[in-house]
Amino acid sequence: MKSYTQIPPGTQILIGRAARRRRVLERAICSVFEGWSYEEIIPPIFDYYDVFAKGWGQEEQIYRFIDREGNILALRPEFTSLVAKTVATRLASSPKPIRLFYSGEVLRFEKAKGGRQREFAQIGIEHYGGAGKSADVEILLVAVETFQRLGIQSFQINLGSVDFFGGIIDRMELPKEQVGALKEVLNIKDQSGLESLLQQLKLDEQRERIMRAVPHLTGGRQVIAEARSLVKNARSVEALDHLEEIYSIFERLDLAQHLTIDLGEIRGFDYYTGILFRAYVRGLGFEVASGGRYDGLPAAFGEDTPAVGFSFSLDRLEQLVMPALDSTEALPPAVEVDSDFAKAIRLRQSGKAVKLCL
Amino acid sequence: MLVIALCKGRFLEPSLDLLQRTGIRFLDDVASSRKLIFDSADSADNLYRVVLVKPADVPTYVEYGAADIGIAGRDVLLETRADVLQPLDLNFGHCKLAVAGPKGTSSVNGSGQPTIRIATKYPNITLDFYNSRGIPVEIIPLSGSIELAPLIGLADRIVDLVETGRTLRENGLEILEVIAESSARLLINRAGYQTKRDEVRRLIQALEKVVAGGVS
Numbered sequence: 216m217k218s219y220t221q222i223p224p225g226t227q228i229l230i231g232r233a234a235r236r237r238r239v240l241e242r243a244i245c246s247v248f249e250g251w252s253y254e255e256i257i258p259p260i261f262d263y264y265d266v267f268a269k270g271w272g273q274e275e276q277i278y279r280f281i282d283r284e285g286n287i288l289a290l291r292p293e294f295t296s297l298v299a300k301t302v303a304t305r306l307a308s309s310p311k312p313i314r315l316f317y318s319g320e321v322l323r324f325e326k327a328k329g330g331r332q333r334e335f336a337q338i339g340i341e342h343y344g345g346a347g348k349s350a351d352v353e354i355l356l357v358a359v360e361t362f363q364r365l366g367i368q369s370f371q372i373n374l375g376s377v378d379f380f381g382g383i384i385d386r387m388e389l390p391k392e393q394v395g396a397l398k399e400v401l402n403i404k405d406q407s408g409l410e411s412l413l414q415q416l417k418l419d420e421q422r423e424r425i426m427r428a429v430p431h432l433t434g435g436r437q438v439i440a441e442a443r444s445l446v447k448n449a450r451s452v453e454a455l456d457h458l459e460e461i462y463s464i465f466e467r468l469d470l471a472q473h474l475t476i477d478l479g480e481i482r483g484f485d486y487y488t489g490i491l492f493r494a495y496v497r498g499l500g501f502e503v504a505s506g507g508r509y510d511g512l513p514a515a516f517g518e519d520t521p522a523v524g525f526s527f528s529l530d531r532l533e534q535l536v537m538p539a540l541d542s543t544e545a546l547p548p549a550v551e552v553d554s555d556f557a558k559a560i561r562l563r564q565s566g567k568a569v570k571l572c573l
Numbered sequence: 574m575l576v577i578a579l580c581k582g583r584f585l586e587p588s589l590d591l592l593q594r595t596g597i598r599f600l601d602d603v604a605s606s607r608k609l610i611f612d613s614a615d616s617a618d619n620l621y622r623v624v625l626v627k628p629a630d631v632p633t634y635v636e637y638g639a640a641d642i643g644i645a646g647r648d649v650l651l652e653t654r655a656d657v658l659q660p661l662d663l664n665f666g667h668c669k670l671a672v673a674g675p676k677g678t679s680s681v682n683g684s685g686q687p688t689i690r691i692a693t694k695y696p697n698i699t700l701d702f703y704n705s706r707g708i709p710v711e712i713i714p715l716s717g718s719i720e721l722a723p724l725i726g727l728a729d730r731i732v733d734l735v736e737t738g739r740t741l742r743e744n745g746l747e748i749l750e751v752i753a754e755s756s757a758r759l760l761i762n763r764a765g766y767q768t769k770r771d772e773v774r775r776l777i778q779a780l781e782k783v784v785a786g787g788v789s
Contacts, residue, residue, distance in 0.1 A: 328636075328637075329637060329638075369768070371767050371768055373767055403657070403658050403659045404658045404659065404660045405659045405660065405759075406660055406661060406662070407661075407662035408659075430660070433767075433770070434770075474765060477767075495767045495768050496764075496768070497768040497769070499638065500638015500639070500762050500764050500765065501637075501764055502763070502764060
């Protein structure tokens with residue numbers, strides 16, 4: 216039996232200034248979301264295990280438990296599956312688009328990393344019912360304003376699409392294990408690993424050329440042109456058209472300096488179906504936000520509607536120096552009052568902060 | 574500025590050699606000094622800082638972004654499972670990660686016991702290797718002189734890095750099966766690859782040229 220005072224790995228306690236920073240940050244971000252007409256949703260902290268196992272995947276990271284009736288339940292490892300389930304059921308007859316935001320703790324059985332524990336805070340938005348580029352652009356703009364509102368200038372949003380690589384790999388008709396091995400070496404941009412894999416796979420010259428190029432397809436508009444010279448299949452080409460349209464809109468809005476096209480990024484949860492992005496800030500070794508499109512997810516809960524969204528990691532954002540957090544250094548100055556409780560009440564009624572000195 | 578984590582020990586000299594051949598000059602003699610942090614002699618916008626750490630810690634420094642770039646053996650990367658980019662094989666420090674044991678034995682049998690006892694510095698790699706074959710093993714974690722373990726009955730087999738095989742031979746052991754080939758790799762933090770893209774790319778390309786040019 217462990218001692219009562221021990222702290223289980225992966226949990227943390229925020230006190231005083233740390234808790235104030237968390238709340239100030241949370242409020243600032245929520246006000247951005249509300250400014251784009253997103254309504255808050257507060258889903259339950261646990262649900263049936265299947266909701267997350269079918270939606271999110273990553274089964275080995277889910278904290279699960281059994282209730283008294285023998286049902287398998289799980290503590291939420293993320294919000295997206297919960298929100299998708301709600302949209303597909305309770306909100307099935309609501310007019311689209313549906314815009315929702317959430318903020319709260321999630322739990323994953325994983326190594327604590329980059330200031331993120333096993334229990335960590337996520338804040339994000341979900342947009343349902345918008346299939347085209349408009350919804351994609353909308354959520355990217357909300358992410359951009361979130362950074363700006365927090366006074367973070369040096370942020371970088373890396374935008375890719377699962378359809379670009381998906382379109383290439385579809386046509387190769389490789390066995391599943393080989394696709395897995397290919398993704399593994401591309402995911403870490405391992406050139407020598409790729410070369411030895413290509414020797415085994417015996418692809419044609421054109422496909423080898425594509426595979427060698429994929430890890431380097433990161434940058435501005437020219438990346439899209441480069442990618443166009445490599446692929447002909449409809450799915451990849453459509454993905455490139457789509458990314459180019461988004462990029463052009465960002466150029467017109469004078470925001471393209473924050474956007475990087477990244478076709479070499481092939482990581483992501485199984486549920487992603489279109490665009491996929493991760494946001495980085497100079498000085499932090501881990502991404503601070505990620506998101507994308509997951510049109511298939513609501514369908515898993517019975518309502519076929521397109522969906523796109525993102526989430527920020529509050530624990531990671533808190534590590535950045537932010538002007539927006541300056542006001543959280545200390546509590547506002549308080550009037551000190553002896554045991555005169557009536558005076559304390561009067562001061563409180565007049566809006567003053569009081570501190571009883573008993 | 575880019576921060577580069579290098580291993581103390583046998584990787585240090587070839588790592589420094591590679592960096593110097595890309596044109597980086599250091600203010601101090603990195604190999605002989607007792608300092609842990611070294612700055613390059615370049616101009617401020619083209620500055621490199623080298624930090625010296627234990628080989629097994631290089632992937633951690635890079636994964637967390639304390640260093641943007643690192644040089645470490647593939648064995649260490651496989652063992653730590655660090656989530657970092659690994660674009661280049663630097664083509665030195667070639668070794669084999671292998672199961673070894675007394676001559677004429679096999680990697681998949683112990684000494685008659687149902688569970689093979691394996692002494693190693695690489696518990697994760699060892700478990701992955703045997704788990705993928707469904708063979709139960711007992712890991713005996715050691716941090717040095719691994720070859721001793723089967724000689725005095727502490728373990729049936731070892732999993733270790735083998736360079737020339739001389740230590741194995743002199744102790745009556747031999748490679749029973751190779752798990753993976755290892756060599757020095759360039760590691761890059763995922764976020765740094767994006768937020769310091771131009772600086773990072775420049776260094777990768779310079780190193781790529783040096784490596785392709787043949788390392789003596």
